[in-house]
Amino acid sequence: MGVRGLQGFVGSTCPHICTVVNIPKLAEQHRSRYPGSTPTIVVDAMCCLRYWYTPESWICGGQWREYFSALREFVAAFTSAGVKLIFFFDGMVEPGKRDEWVKRRLKNNREISKIFHHIKSKRDQPGRNMFFIPSGLAIFTRFALKALGQETFCSLQEADYEVAAYGLQHNCLGILGEDTDYLIYDTCPYFSIGDLCLESLETIMLCREKLCESLGLRVADLPLLACLLGNDTTPEGMFESFRYRCLSSYTAVKENAGKRGNTILAVSDYISKVLRLHQGEKRVEELLPLGPNKALFYKGVTSYLLPGQKSPWLIQTPKGVIADKQVVSLNPESKQEVPMCIDSDSKQEVPMCMDPESNQEVPMCTDPESKQEGSVYTCPEFKQNLPSETDSEFNVETRMRPHPEIKQEDAMDMEPEIKQATTVSDSEILKVARMQHIHSESYLVYNIMSSAEIECSNTLEDELDQALPSQAFIYRPVRQRVYALLLGDWEDGASIGPAVKEWFVYPGNSLKHPDLVRPLQMTVHGGMPSLEVLWLSQEPAAQARRLDTLLACFNLSSSREELQAVESPLRALCCLLIYLFVQVDTLSLEDLHAFIAQALCLQGKSASQLMNLQLDYINSRAVQLGSLLVRGLTTLVLVNSACGFPWTTSEFMPWHVFDGKLFHQKYLQSEKGCAADVLLEQNRSWLTKFHNLKAVVCKACSKENRHIVSRTHWNSHYTGRLGRQGSSSHRTGSPHGHSGQGQPWRHQGPGSRQHEHDPWRRY
Template structure:
């Protein structure tokens, strides 16, 4: 993560940048400097997972009771020092970083292959050098921290940006993490989690000011250095030749430094001695070999600008205008404006014209005429030049369509016109001005349709995408009651809404991020030429969601930000989700990947969350799934369609499930949850099960119905470990040691834990019919304990031995086993012992008479199909 080579450079070449500090002393100094202000540390939780996971065993599925205890000790230590912790988790993967995400997942696949090879060869857990965090660790850490009373937040964009922003805006003591990007951001101090000694609260502070002194740079130069070296946005190879040119002309190469260290010194030297000479006189693209990578480079630069910050390296046009051939785009680096950036496109020319805010005025700049004066209002306000800036021309009418720049100018400046109807569709911005701006014309209505984004307006707007032409279109509807939420900064908590045109029947996923999809514009409009991409900031972020009900979206967004749900908001907003690597043996053809096993559940959840779609099977858009499984090259997401389900009383709306507090609604919530697992027929039996085994029992029924290579011995091991766990102390679990490590048991442990994360998704989507604590792994699963029970069951040990001769557990065991077996029999699935297996268990899986096939989880046991991992994406014809 972070800047290529910088971590090693700091440790080897510039060790003086790292200073040992003590958090207790820093907190005391902070309290004396800011009386009444609690010292607060912002924690990048994703960077800390490896540090927090201290249990010796990690291969068996996770030592969750031990892990929870370690987290509790971590929190207690800081609390005792009077330090408040704010934890941030990644809530999504930004599109610019998807390639890097894929690269890391594929690398992890290779590591997992080596892990299973080691297990098969040695029958033991590999050393810590091959450590792989247990599946679901990030998800369950959120809930563990919340259980411990900590403020836990899930990001709406890249987490490191939100961490850096929060630390800057709230005058925090510092940031705790392990990412060199925090050296680049101009924010509060950055502390290393890997160097933290919890007993003394000593750690290492990495000082960006000292880094700049060593490199001869200014803090404002660090984003430029980061992009030239390569980071998560800029591929390392993009400026490779440039770096070597810098190295060849660098006169102070030190033989005792490594190659990357010398490159960092050479690039820094070039910035300070060459680029500084032209700063303010030439554009960056004139002094750097940006070439066709100009847009990506500016995105990388802008990604480091926090709210209120600007870069001296952006050649400033008046008010930050970006010209894309016939398009004009205004972008602001001032994140505090946080205003909507409406876009208008001409359906013929396919040109998108975003409208943005003034970087200094912090308010939206109106683009057209006010309804009272009927005089054209210019788009940009520049106090000096007031010439017209040509924006686009109509190819048929040959008329130039200028944009006027003077705030006091009274000239009419049409913005965009359509040669056919020649009528204007005004657009109004600004919460107070209520001035309308002609954006483009509509050939049908032949009348002005005002568009307004101010908070007092009752007029509504939709941005949508035509799947045929791939044009982004903005339209309005006064009578529509449907709204589409625009994501805003989680700190400001501001909500803006957009509404749908009453004639639009389908809700199509659209995502326009802070760079306005410049690459997409360039791909679909080859004629576009960039002239000056400047002042782009991730805070100018806009998203049109798949669900139009803003009230429901607000609830989903709140649960997401507060880390109370999993994947729900991602599905409803962008229609895109991901799941990282799982310990799965790619050579084991008998057990399917968790990605396929739990897919039918996710598909039913999609039909619930995307309730606006009338005909779920045909019109509802597919959800893009970036799920890692053996054999998946991750070149494209799997496009997965929602799956209809039958619920007693019919499909309830999300407003009923999420907002209705009447007691009888709890019954409907549970009915919906069981329908997601296709277990409505087992409702009475499951309700009779006590907590926390009800959720686990539901999950086991689903697993054994889905996967016919699971046998009776597996069921015994799952149930026995859950029952025995209730009587175990943390110290007993620490001292537990399985005889050896079985690769199949490793997969089953990870499979169950992934099922528990799926339960989090379903439970939050259905309005929380079950207590979340009932299926937290520290209450129902322990990796080593399961491994022990699995090995005993595989050897044919009696149930009494599995249950450690405890009579009360024996009764519960038989009750749970009977419920699972009975429910499976209803689905024509008879669970047998391994001794009864025939050759048909060599690799086929799925439920008898399944209708899922490729749109579901897999093949029927009666089919003659291929092994599971040949099935490909859920909708192969839809792969883009």
């Protein structure tokens, strides 16, 4: 994240750029300087998750009630100081940063393997040095902050750009995060979340002006430096030989800086003494060994230019600039112009980009794909200055890029009839999806509709455990039905729908390319409703249609009455448990008892009581089950938002229905054979609800010919497959499937492309 080696360099070689600041004092100075304005800090939430997650227990699936309490304290500390917080979350992974995303996910997989090795050998939670944030933490943090009354935004690109742009445009007190890119952007001051003391609200401010003094650079030179050193856009190896030459000729080497620090000093020296000497006389590409990476390099430099900013290194029109971030519509409030490159022939400012097909430059006001003028890519609007529905500049479709063609080499093992998904074109519906995405009200819906591409990060899953399938596969049929709902009827009534790119992390997936997953047709009582009905209709009957559609996504239409009789917030959990137990035959009656008991006991426990719970030991299977349930709750967020919110979001927030440590306690007790009254802590009212909920789940499963039994009743021939012995559960058409040889889901390589059926349903 950020610029390679810059964080360490600042700490070891340039500590003077780090200044201890008191945020309440800065806020008071801001109020004096700008009377009537509220001091505001814009928060890069993704950088803060580790800081915010303070509960001691993290291995069991998340201590959500404790976490919510910690977030409340964080918000209260700033509120009491009169400081307003604006939170930004990453809304999607930009295509140019996919390789970096994959690299981090694979690194996390190796860390997860070490975690499970520790659990099995030590039977306790690893130390904080192996800390891995609970699944779904970013997703549920959005909703927690909204529940606490905070303004929360989800980005339409990498969040750091939108954070920096917001801080600049709204004259914010500063940016709170942990990313050296905020030293590169020319925006408001950058505060470190890692050094924040919540009691005093003191932290470290990193000053880009002082950094420039130390390096002999101007602030406008920093984007160039960042790209030459390597960041998320320009790979580290791209300029490795160039950096080596700079270091070899650098004469002011410092012993205490180390090789990385001296490299930064050497490259900065080259920029100030060599590149700047010829600036204006020669193009940058004549002074740097760009080679075939010219377009990528210019994209990296321009990615740091905020609305209204220009770079002195881009005076002449660079060849192959792809500046989709920087070309923005005019902000009517800030009056900031779009950043431009100057055409050296006409001397007029014309934004340019490279047409990937013709390999020639075209004006950025022309969509290089459509060749039609007037299709300007716009930066996301924020709540403070959202244009009206009739504003001609607010054209939702301008943000949509046609999905790139699938290259032949990336489509291996793909059946010839598969088709790539097209984006949804209905502007009104797309506008609703976009606004819900920006304001953190939905999850993945806009990504599916706009680009037909989604991702899911690592989950605590043991790659050596052959008894449980990955959450990516278990919930895939639900996602497939959501695709059918969001992408609508495909052409000519074809039975095979368009494909969605899924970048889901699971054991055995190298992530070299995405799984291409087709929609799965489903039957909704009364017929499949349109998105207009689900999202926009105010008719009384529409709410019933929304619920019918949600249940159909989980294939639970037949259990509608039973689920409706369950009280909130246990109704959504009950729906999820039915789905899980129908899907996965390796879940036993003991597992069901543990899930239900923890949900009921949670209702009567405070965050402090949960914090003081002690576990006899840690069980690796229970760890997986905890993560599996939380991933199910995130799937519920997706389905609920896609269906027009038939249930209130709070119903399936984990702090209402799940606590990892409490579940682990109940799991260990249930595994020992403890009776229900012991699991329910001798609470008679909970015991009655326990038996009622158990009856609802078991009855619904029986309708699907799934009879939940105790582990003691499993026979010695039980294979541990997803489908029971004799069932026809299978994975269709997989080149990696091993029928009759164990668990096929563990062998689903990235070339796997079979998803026209519902392979994880038992038939």
